[in-house]
Amino acid sequence: MKLATIGVGNAGSKLIDQMIEFEVETGRNLCRHALIINTARTDLAKPENIPEDRRVLMGDTHRKARGHGVGGDAEIGAEVAKTDIDEIRRVFDDVEIHEVDAVLVAAGLGGGTGSGAAPVVIDEIQKMYDEPVYGLGVLPGKYEGGRPALNAARSLQSFVNKVDNFIAFDNDAWRSRGQTIEQGYEEMNEELATRIVTLLAAGEVDESEVGENAMDSSDIMRTLDTGGVSSIGYASTELAPAKQGLLSKFNDEDQSEDESTDAAKIKGLVRRAVNSRLTVPCEVSSADRALIVFAGPPEAISRKGVESAREWLESAADTVDVLAGDDPRPGSSTLAAVVLLSNVTETPRIDEIQNQAVDAQNKIREQDAVREEEIQSLITDDDNDLDPIV
Ligand code: GDP
Structure with missing residues (x-):
């Protein structure tokens, strides 16, 4: 298969970078176009295999981003992508879509940029092209806490509703003991890139070598056609x-x-x-x-x-x-x-993330309400004798 690949946010960009590294190392030819999109300038500079002009910084003029990321807030991630959608669309215009069979959008679902902006980007691609759009999404580990679980559970709904198929990777299942988080991520990204590239690059062999048993891209696309x-x-x-x-x-x-x-x-x-x-x-x-x-x-x-x-x-x-x-x-x-x-319908980890997300959402709402009361009690005198000036 031939792909246009788009990494959104830090994890998404690293994954596309790793896929390209693996395909080059193994003489495959899958990613015909690569693009990474981020709200954090420093993260955008990290990948090694993406040309400079295929890195898009969005939200650099947004008051809550300014090139420094969105602080894990998926609502801001989505807002920034909507505001800068014209610029993102301009970069897509360079993609020779007739050269590819499908578009793959990768993101980590636990953060702010990938989880919030990727669904907005997918909407735009779906409007622009007829080719199938696949999602590649990383589910956060339980150890990351409630906020990443909440981002992931909400973003998963958007992703799955918008893409033709969503390929999931669970950080919890792939975590090894005795490693730093970064080492762990590096290993996980290699494992995931090996799987995704070995699968999707099939069907791209030299015409002269194609035997009757060779996998065809259309077979892979048919299998992914389930949603x-x-x-x-x-x-x-x-x-x-x-x-x-x-x-x-x-x-x-x-x-x-x-x-x-x-x-x-x-x-x-x-x-x-x-x-x-x-x-x-x-x-x-x-x-x-x-x-x-x-x-x-x-x-x-x-x-x-x-x-x-x-x-x-x-x-x-x-x-x-x-x-x-x-x-x-x-x-x-x-x-x-x-x-x-x-289209597997029984994945216990997704149920767990949803439960963790519901707990987190309730706790956040409770804390917000309590905090509002506390602020009012702090700034109001005991007998409520004073009024604000304006
Ligand atoms: P964003 O840039 O705001 O989208 O946030 P990140 O991509 O940095 O992180 C989002 C989530 O992706 C985190 O909560 C982690 O679960 C996961 N993550 C971050 N970096 C990596 C990585 O390199 N590999 C893997 N497998 N997961 C990652």
Whole structure:
């Protein structure tokens, strides 16, 4: 697939930057256009793989932003994006939309800029183009507290209502002990970029190498066409150097034994992808559609294995809509399986965030009311004898 990618806010921009790094490292070609948008000048300078003229600072004249961010306030994030929408639209005008299949908008949902501004940006893109728009959103960890949960729960509603599919990543599930927050984020961003690029870059292989089993971009788009929230699983294995010795090729028994071991490995890889950490933990059987991409050297992808892996996923995800295809990467020393579970409806973490958000909203309202009373009692004399001047 070919994408126009837009990172909004700090996490969103870092994710797009990391995706480009991974695709360059692995010789893929997914992100045809990259754009980052932020309210904080310092965060806008951080990414390493985004051209200077593709970085947009918004709200630099807004009295509550002024180039320093929006302090985690998603309402201000949305307001700033609405005010500066003409400027944002002008930058989109440079995107050769006919060159891409879809637009991907990434953001961290717990902050102010990504959670508030990204839905405004998505509205504008939906108005300008017919191409599908996918969201890539990071859910805040529980440890971050009530305000990020409230931003995320509200922004998730806007995102999911506006995009064609929302791919979620849960910081809580991916947090490791003994790391600083920044180290943790770096590792998480690498993990997420590996999954998203391996999945979406399939279907972009050299025409001369396309075999009949190659995944097509339209298959990926069809699987994402469900709306709702999606999760991605991934597993990879290092391949042993190619077996030497022509003799074994002539020995039918050995060959069929090899084939069944290869088939079992492929199926095992897919089971591992689904049973290990998903980008957002979910009930696999609640998926509406699923898709598997095998990325690796063509000779390592056993047809028998692909078929039994597909059948296994069909039963685990309890859906007949399971597609499987290859992303042939000749000469690669790894074989990866990436599994897209599209429109999963049972994700406990999202319920948790909503509960945390409702508590936070009630507490904020109570505190606001109490504070108003306290201010009035502070500035009013005991018998209320005094009046304000004007
Ligand atoms: P914004 O710039 O106002 O949108 O805020 P940030 O993007 O800095 O942070 C928003 C949320 O994204 C935070 O609450 C974190 O949950 C998350 N976050 C921030 N940076 C990263 C990152 O590099 N990786 C990941 N996975 N999450 C991040």
